[in-house]
Each structure stands twice: as C-alpha cells, then as structure tokens.
Amino acid sequence: MILFAILIKFVPDLDGPKMTIKQILKDWTLPVSMAIGALSYVLFTQCAFLSPLKVKLVAFIPYFLPALIFTMLFLTYCKIQPKELLPRKWHLWLIVIQILEVAVMVWVCRHFKGEYSPLWEAWLACFISPMAAVGAVVTQKIGGCAASATTYTIISSTFTAVAVPLVYPLVEPGIDMTFMQLFLKILSRVFPTIMAPLVISLIMYYVVPKAHSYVAEQAKDKSFYLWAVCTMVNTAQIIRSIVSSPGSGIMVVWICLTVGVIVGVQFYVGKTIGSIYDDRIAAGQGLAQKNTVLSIWMAMTFLNPQAAIGPGACLLWQNVFNSWQIYSYNKKNAKL
Secondary structure, X not given: OHHHHHHHHHOXXXXXXXXXXXXXXXXXXXXXXXXXXXXXXXXXHHOXXXXXXXXXXXXXXXXXXXXXXXXXXXXXXXXXXXXXXXXXXXXXXXXXXXXXXXXXXXXXXXXXXXXXXXXXXXXXXXXXXXXXXXXXXXXXXXXXXXXXXXXXXXXXHHHHHHHHHHHHHHHOOOOOOOHHHHHHHHHHXXXXXXXXXXXXXXXXXXXXXXXXXXXXXXXXXXXXXXXXXHHHHHHHHHHHHHHOOOOOHHHHHHHHHHHHHHHHHHXXXXXXXXXXXXXXXXXXXXXXXXXXXXXXXXXXXHOOHXXXXXXXXXXXXXXXXXXXXXXXXXXXXXXX
C-alpha cells in the first residue's frame, strides 16, 4: 500500500505526447498489483532466503486481509446515503439469472459425471458465488452507484447462503452437514465482512454526522488502492492454488479459459439489464464481480478440489476487465 501511495503521489507528471507516468499508474493500478502479486509468489517459492519471512506472512495474512477489507468497505460505505440502499428492479432480474445458471449447472453436474466433473463444478462455483463486497468500490471508481451495488451484495450473499446448502449436497452427496449448519457457516463467513462496516457507517451517519462527512470527504480513492493491495495478496494466493492443484494441466487450462468467457458474458448481460434501469455499471459488477475468496473456500471444502481453480481464475479475469473499464472511464473523463 505504501508503494502505491509513493508511486501515485510522488511520481512526477512527465508530460509526453501520449500520457503521464502518474496517469499510467492510476489507470493500470490493478494490473500492477496483479503483477506484483505474481512476482511475489515466484520470489517466495524460488528464493530460499525468504523462507523465514514467508512463514511470518502466511501467519499474518489471515488477520491482515479482513482488516484491510473492513477499512476499504467502511470508507466506501461512508460515501453512501442510507436512502440510496433501497432494492432496485434489476436486483430481481440478476437473482433470477443466477438461479437459472445454478439450476442448469446442477443438472449438468449430476448427469455428466466423469473426467469433466471438475470443469462443471468450477463453473457451478462461479455461478453460485455472490457479488463481492469490493464490487461497490470499483462501481464507485468508474462512476456507478455504489449504494445499489452494496444492496445487491447483501441480496446475492443471502441467496448464496441459502443455495449452497441446497445445491452442493446434490452434486457431492458426501457432505455430512445439515442445511442449517451449512447455512450458518456460510453466513458467518460473508455477513460480518459486509454488515459490520455498513452498520458502523450508518451509526456514524445518524449519531455523529460531522465525523461521517469528514470520513467521506477524506476517503477519495483510498478504498480503491486498499483494494489493489488485496488484489496483490489474492493474486499470489490464487497462483499458488492453481500451481499446486491436483489433476491434469489440461483441465486447469480448460477451467481458466472457459471461466474467462463466463466472466465476459456475465459483464455483458449484467450491463445490458442495468442499461434498462439506468444503472448499467452497478448491474454489470453485480453479475460478474464475484466473492472469489468465499467461493474458493466453499469449492475446496465441499466440491472437487480442482473446482476451486474456477473462482481463482474468475478473480484474475474480472480484474483484467475492471482494469480496462477504469482505463476507459479515466480516458473519457480526461477529454471532458
């Protein structure tokens, strides 16, 4: 995070015929963070002298990431007015689409078991995943409505908490947990991340409005750059899971490529529906920006372990698409 701050704040605006260095860093923050994450993975796996630091980082990250995500969401939620959190019509359409996607994939998983089962289950893990809480961050970054994105995050997370206990035992009958046990287990993982910063921001809004306004004014793009740090860490972890995944390399390639197509189609469908209700950006993020950390955990715990590659690839592809959206948005506004 310090590195991003230094690069963006202190790199001089070296004017040229095309673009300044500072603008390049702002436009392509996510690819830079992904590259740093990938490079970090290579260094920590290939350089023996980094082993002591690696052990400490592995122990620190489970505490570091939740705190980072909490801060990032809190800053974003402080920019939202409570009256903006009402459900929208496009929320219903996206949930209906998600239900249909999941139903089709359950049918495929049950009727076409065999060597391609990891592929089907990887797709299922992507489709059943809720909208990522950080989706509101990128929605706000490119001029969309963070409030409607936040509301859909809550709606889709509730759907996932209900759908997974119903669906996953149909795909993998070996799951030995009751519906309520699995439901509460998923809720305990997703809702504290979303609701705690939202509730605190709402309390501040009504109890100490001046402090709330001050945080909203000071937040600016800080939540986005915190997200970039999360992306860096998650990229390293996802590359590790892909490299160490069981099964054939061909299956890994198939999962990664097909998930890229799925992400692209979901962005297109979400944006198309959102355009009807004048909320194109938030709806696009709502259908395509997935909570991959939750999805990876659910896939590794209840499905074929190789299915976890699907949500991991989803994170990489959606960040590539988000990078292009941010670049296009900044380029468009630079001309105004």
